[in-house]
Amino acid sequence: MPASDNSRQPGRPQRGSGSRGAGPRGSDSRSSGSRGSGSRASAPGGQQRSRQRPSDRSKQAEPARFAAYTLLRAVADGAYANLEFPSIIRRHRLDARDAAFATELGFGTLRMQGFYDAVIAEAAARPTSKIDPGVLDVLRLGAHQLLGMRVATHAAADQTVGLARTVSGAGASGFVNAVMRRVSEKTRDEWQAIVVPNDGSTAALATEFSHPEWVVSALRGALLGHGRATTGTVSGELRALLESDNTPAKVSLVARPGLSSVGELVASGATASPTSPFGAVLDHGDPGAIPAIRERRAAVQDEGSQLLAAALAAAPVAEGVPDRWLDLCAGPGGKSGVLGALAVQSGADLVAVEVSEHRADLVRSTLEPVMARAAEAGASVEVRTADGREVGEGEPAAYGRVLVDAPCTGLGALRRRPEARWRRQPSDLAQLGPLQRDLLRSALDAVAPGGLVGYATCSPHPAETTFVVRDVLKKRDDIEVIDAREFFRDASGEVLHDLGDGPEVQLWPHVHGTDAMFFTLLRKKA
Numbered sequence: 001m002p003a004s005d006n007s008r009q010p011g012r013p014q015r016g017s018g019s020r021g022a023g024p025r026g027s028d029s030r031s032s033g034s035r036g037s038g039s040r041a042s043a044p045g046g047q048q049r050s051r052q053r054p055s056d057r058s059k060q061a062e063p064a065r066f067a068a069y070t071l072l073r074a075v076a077d078g079a080y081a082n083l084e085f086p087s088i089i090r091r092h093r094l095d096a097r098d099a100a101f102a103t104e105l106g107f108g109t110l111r112m113q114g115f116y117d118a119v120i121a122e123a124a125a126r127p128t129s130k131i132d133p134g135v136l137d138v139l140r141l142g143a144h145q146l147l148g149m150r151v152a153t154h155a156a157a158d159q160t161v162g163l164a165r166t167v168s169g170a171g172a173s174g175f176v177n178a179v180m181r182r183v184s185e186k187t188r189d190e191w192q193a194i195v196v197p198n199d200g201s202t203a204a205l206a207t208e209f210s211h212p213e214w215v216v217s218a219l220r221g222a223l224l225g226h227g228r229a230t231t232g233t234v235s236g237e238l239r240a241l242l243e244s245d246n247t248p249a250k251v252s253l254v255a256r257p258g259l260s261s262v263g264e265l266v267a268s269g270a271t272a273s274p275t276s277p278f279g280a281v282l283d284h285g286d287p288g289a290i291p292a293i294r295e296r297r298a299a300v301q302d303e304g305s306q307l308l309a310a311a312l313a314a315a316p317v318a319e320g321v322p323d324r325w326l327d328l329c330a331g332p333g334g335k336s337g338v339l340g341a342l343a344v345q346s347g348a349d350l351v352a353v354e355v356s357e358h359r360a361d362l363v364r365s366t367l368e369p370v371m372a373r374a375a376e377a378g379a380s381v382e383v384r385t386a387d388g389r390e391v392g393e394g395e396p397a398a399y400g401r402v403l404v405d406a407p408c409t410g411l412g413a414l415r416r417r418p419e420a421r422w423r424r425q426p427s428d429l430a431q432l433g434p435l436q437r438d439l440l441r442s443a444l445d446a447v448a449p450g451g452l453v454g455y456a457t458c459s460p461h462p463a464e465t466t467f468v469v470r471d472v473l474k475k476r477d478d479i480e481v482i483d484a485r486e487f488f489r490d491a492s493g494e495v496l497h498d499l500g501d502g503p504e505v506q507l508w509p510h511v512h513g514t515d516a517m518f519f520t521l522l523r524k525k526a
C-alpha cells in the first residue's frame with residue numbers, strides 16, 4: 001500500500017499489534033494451515049498459487065509470523081534483533097518449532113531485505129520508499145517465505161495477507177495480495193535475473209547479496225588489503241564472503257579453561273570444534289539448557305574470539321613482567337571469560353575494564369565463576385567501570401599482557417547481527433578511529449617492557465585494523481610487531497591454515513568458519 005493511501009499511523013501496527021504488544025488471539029500456528037492447507041492453482045515456475053480471495057483468507061496472523069513481524073518493527077525502532085527476539089518469543093508463547101520458524105523468517109528477512117526490496121519495488125511497480133514501512137515489512141516477510149524458505153506458495157501468500165489485515169487493516173491486504181501474487185509468479189533465480197544488473201558491478205553484488213554498496217566496497221578493500229585476494233581472485237573471494245554473511249553462524253560454544261571442558265560440552269550434545277582447543281559446536285537445541293553454560297563455566301562464543309584470547313595468553317613474554325593481565329574493552333565479557341580463566345591457570349591476575357556501567361555489570365556476571373576459581377587459587381579477577389583511555393597514564397607499565405578488543409563497526413560479524421549491515425554507516429569509521437587509536441596508545445603505555453599487547457577488532461576493515469596500528473606505531477620506537485600466526489593453534493595443536501602473510505592475523509568466515517576477527521600482537525621492547 002502506498003504511504004499516502006494509509007490512513008493509519010505509518011509504520012505502526014494496528015489492532016493491538018504494536019511491536020511490544022501481545023500476539024493475536026485465537027490463532028494457532030499448527031491448526032491455521034499456515035504450512036499446508038488451502039486450494040491451489042499452478043503458477044509459472046511450477047509454484048502453487050492460491051485461488052482464495054483475500055477476504056476468504058486467514059483472518060488473523062499466525063503467531064510465528066506475527067512474532068517475526070514484531071521483530072522487524074522493533075528493529076525499525078532501533079532494537080537489536082539478537083537482544084529483542086528472546087522476549088518476543090516469550091511474549092508470543094511460541095513453542096520450539098514455531099520459535100525456530102519465526103527465527104528463520106525474521107532473521108532471514110532482515111539479512112536479505114536489500115534483495116527483497118528490489119523484488120518488491122519491481123512487483124509493486126513503485127519504489128519501496130512509497131510503501132508504508134509496516135506494510136513493507138509484511139511484504140518483506142512474504143518475499144522471504146516465497147524466495148528464501150521452503151514455504152508452500154499458497155501458505156506464504158495467505159498468511160502474508162492475513163498478517164497485513166491484522167497489522168494494517170483490510171485496505172492494505174488487497175495491495176499485499178496483489179504484490180505477493182506477482183512475487184510468486186517467478187522463482188528466486190528469475191527475480192535475480194530481473195533485479196540484479198548483469199555487469200559484475202558493486203551495485204549488482206549489493207543487490208544480489210543484500211548488502212549496502214559501501215559495505216561491499218569495504219569488504220573488497222579488506223580482502224585486498226589483508227592479502228587474502230589479488231585483483232585476479234577478489235571477485236570470487238568477495239562473493240564467497242558475502243554469501244557467508246547471509247548464512248546463519250553455527251552455535252559455537254567455549255569451555256572456559258579449567259572451569260569446563262570440551263568433553264563436558266560434548267556430553268551435553270555438542271560436537272568438538274576442530275578450530276579451537278576450547279570450542280564445541282551445538283547443532284540443535286538450546287545452549288541455555290546446558291548446565292556448564294547456565295553456570296557460566298562455558299558460554300556461546302565465536303571460535304575466532306576464543307583463538308585470539310588464547311594467542312595472547314600463549315605468546316611468550318620477558319621474564320619478570322608483572323603477572324597481571326588487562327582486558328581494556330571488556331564488555332560484555334566474552335574474551336575476558338577465556339582470558340581470565342587462562343590467567344588463573346597460569347597464576348596471573350586479571351583486570352577487566354569497561355566504560356559502560358551496564359556492560360561492566362555483564363562482565364561481572366560473566367566472570368563470577370572465574371572470580372571464584374581465582375580466589376581459590378590465590379589470584380584476583382577484578383572488573384572496573386572506567387575509561388580504558390586513562391589506564392595507560394594511571395598505571396604505566398603495570399601489566400604483562402593487555403588485550404584491546406576495540407569498539408568497531410562489526411563488519412566481520414554481519415552473519416551474527418542480521419540488521420547491522422543496514423544500520424552501520426561509513427561515518428562510523430571516522431568516528432571510531434580516534435577512540436581505537438587512543439585505546440591502543442593507552443594499552444601500549446600500560447604494558448611493561450617485555451610484555452605484550454593484542455589489538456583486536458571484529459572487523460576486517462583496514463581503517464580499523466592495519467591503519468590504526470600503523471598510525472600509532474609511527475610515533476613510537478619502543479614497540480615491535482610480533483608474528484601472531486604461530487599462536488593461532490587449532491584443536492589438534494596445529495597452526496591454523498590460511499592465516500596470510502603475517503605478521504597480523506585476519507580470520508574470515510568463508511575460510512575459517514569464524515567471524516572476520518583481526519589480531520595484531522605487539523611487544524614493548526625490554
Ligand SMILES: C[S@@+](CC[C@H](N)C(=O)[O-])C[C@H]1O[C@@H](n2cnc3c(N)ncnc32)[C@H](O)[C@@H]1O
Pocket residue numbers: 305328329330331332333334335336353354355356359386387388389405406407408435
Ligand atoms: C568490541 S566490544 C568488546 C567485546 C568484549 N571484549 C567481549 O569479548 O565480550 C568493545 C567494548 O569496548 C567498550 N568501550 C568503548 N569505549 C571504551 C573506553 N573508552 N574504555 C573502555 N571500554 C570502552 C564498549 O562499551 C564495548 O563494550
